[in-house]
Amino acid sequence: MEHDFQAALEAGDLAGLRACPKADLHIHAVMGGDRDFIRERTGRDIAPLEGVLGSMDEMHAWVDDTTGGVFRGAAGRALAFEATFVQAVKDGVTRIEVGEDVWGITQQDGTPGAVWRMLTQAHAAYGAQIDWVPQMGLSRHCPYAALDWWMTPLLGLGTFKTIDLSGDEFAQPIEVFVPLYRKAKAAGLKLKAHVGEWGTADDVWRAVELLELDEVQHGIAAADSPQVMRMLADAGVRLNLCPTSNLKLGRVARMADHPIRRLYDAGVRVTVNTDDPLMFGNGVSQEFLALFQAGVMTAAELDAIRIEGLS
Numbered sequence: 038m039e040h041d042f043q044a045a046l047e048a049g050d051l052a053g054l055r056a057c058p059k060a061d062l063h064i065h066a067v068m069g070g071d072r073d074f075i076r077e078r079t080g081r082d083i084a085p086l087e088g089v090l091g092s093m094d095e096m097h098a099w100v101d102d103t104t105g106g107v108f109r110g111a112a113g114r115a116l117a118f119e120a121t122f123v124q125a126v127k128d129g130v131t132r133i134e135v136g137e138d139v140w141g142i143t144q145q146d147g148t149p150g151a152v153w154r155m156l157t158q159a160h161a162a163y164g165a166q167i168d169w170v171p172q173m174g175l176s177r178h179c180p181y182a183a184l185d186w187w188m189t190p191l192l193g194l195g196t197f198k199t200i201d202l203s204g205d206e207f208a209q210p211i212e213v214f215v216p217l218y219r220k221a222k223a224a225g226l227k228l229k230a231h232v233g234e235w236g237t238a239d240d241v242w243r244a245v246e247l248l249e250l251d252e253v254q255h256g257i258a259a260a261d262s263p264q265v266m267r268m269l270a271d272a273g274v275r276l277n278l279c280p281t282s283n284l285k286l287g288r289v290a291r292m293a294d295h296p297i298r299r300l301y302d303a304g305v306r307v308t309v310n311t312d313d314p315l316m317f318g319n320g321v322s323q324e325f326l327a328l329f330q331a332g333v334m335t336a337a338e339l340d341a342i343r344i345e346g347l348s
Contacts, residue, residue: 042343043336046329054322060132060346061125061310061321063254063277065203067108068100068313069135070120071127075315078116079107085318089287093205093235096286100316114144115155120315122164128320132347133164134199136172139187140179149190173197173226177204181213188217192224201254202230211244218248227251229277234288238262245274252277257288259305260296270304275345279312280328281319292331301338308346309339 045053076082083103090096108117114137125133137152145151160169173191175184191197200221202214211232218228230248233241234255241259244250245268256276259265269276278297283289289296300307309324311317319327325339334342 042340046326046336046339049326049330051322051326054326055127055129055320057129057322057343058131058347059129059321059325059343060134060308061128061130062132062134062252062308062346063279063310063312064121064125064133064135065313066117066121066135066137067104068316069124069311070117070315071124072315074120074123075107075116078120081105081107083107083315086285086316089285091287096316103316109144111145111151111155114141115159118156118159119163122159122162122167122169124314124320125167126164128322130167130321132168132170134170134172136174136197136199138174138176138203139184139191140176142187142191149194152191153194153196170199171197172199172201172229173221175200175202175214175217177202177206177214177231178208181209181217184214184217188220192220192226195224197226199227199229202232202248203254204231206232206234206236206240211240211247215247222249229254231255233258234283234286238265241265242268245269245272250274255279255283257283257296257300260299260303263303266300266303266305269300270306273306275306275308276300277308277310279310280324281317282312285317292327293333295328295331295333297328298333301334301342306345307342309342310346 042057142152228250229252230244230250231254232244238258238261241256242265252275254277280295297307311319311321328334
């Protein structure tokens with residue numbers, strides 16, 4: 038299978054890449070779904086982003102304008118997760134880390150059981166063949182008290198395996214979330230957070246130390262600091278990177294310049310992921326192919342990264 042993946046990269050064979058097992062460890066369900074599936078279910082065609090955006094505010098505005106609220110409420114949230122599993126299956130994803138943001142409890146009936154039923158039903162119906170790692174999300178703009186209120190009953194289920202902090206990196210200091218991460222660690226969850234997409238290498242270092250992170254979502258700013266890259270490499274902290282997202286949000290000027298090269302060469306563990314397939318028009322297979330065709334990495338290196346994601 039390793040040879041098939043490398044051969045498919047070298048031949049530019051997208052179908053061959055989709056036939057190879059791969060992981061998506063950094064994906065958001067609201068914009069993670071399959072375009073055709075959503076159009077068939079709702080009659081709304083959500084076309085991918087054209088051009089480049091310059092901020093999180095612009096991204097959120099684009100999502101609101103483009104989706105028109107189709108993912109709101111209990112039925113909308115279920116649709117988002119169903120479409121995400123459909124997209125993953127089409128792309129040959131065999132392992133996925135995705136789940137509901139804790140505020141999603143307000144979109145169900147206010148009980149953790151309803152959230153869990155929605156997630157498990159979506160997985161069973163549309164992605165049962167995928168190794169699904171349930172993820173609990175925290176939105177960085179939400180007040181601490183609200184996050185704690187929503188998170189506590191969901192954590193009590195004992196079913197979530199990872200936790201991730203996402204949203205505007207500048208909304209609140211990272212210190213605010215330390216107590217929540219202590220709770221998650223005590224419950225045995227793997228600790229992840231979005232950091233270093235818009236912020237600095239020092240922000241990555243601080244988040245890793247304060248939150249005791251196992252993995253960083255994005256973290257591309259770490260490539261600006263040899264010291265931070267050394268820390269990540271020595272600590273074995275993995276960065277789950279999303280190249281097309283970085284390009285479309287103006288964090289990288291060209292695919293050929295993507296910092297995955299510097300991070301990999303510095304010994305930092307990295308994976309390749311999608312972030313928001315519905316928004317960026319990408320799958321993991323296309324992400325690998327884009328990096329190869331831009332001359333960023335060799336087929337053998339990308340194959341090693343693919344295997345890293347499955348471990």
